[in-house]
Amino acid sequence: MKEAYKKALRVIDSCKTSTHLLGAHNYIHNFEVMYRDCDPILYEKLIKQLKEYCFFRRTKIKYK
Numbered sequence: 001m002k003e004a005y006k007k008a009l010r011v012i013d014s015c016k017t018s019t020h021l022l023g024a025h026n027y028i029h030n031f032e033v034m035y036r037d038c039d040p041i042l043y044e045k046l047i048k049q050l051k052e053y054c055f056f057r058r059t060k061i062k063y064k
Contacts, residue, residue: 001035001042001046004035005031005050008024008031008050012050024057028050028051028054
C-alpha cells in the first residue's frame with residue numbers, strides 16, 4: 001500500500017490541467033477499491049490525504 005500511495009502522490013503531482021486531474025481522481029478511486037480491506041484507520045487517513053492533496057492541486061491549477 002505504501003508504494004501505491006507514493007505513486008498516487010506522483011500521479012497527482014504530474015497533473016498540469018483539469019483533464020489530468022480527472023485521471024488522478026480515477027487513480028484515487030482505484031486505490032480505494034484495491035486497499036479497502038486493509039487496515040481501516042490507515043486506509044481512511046490515506047484516502048483523505050490523497051483527496052485533499054488532489055483538491056489542493058486543482059485550486060493551484062485553476063488559479064495559475
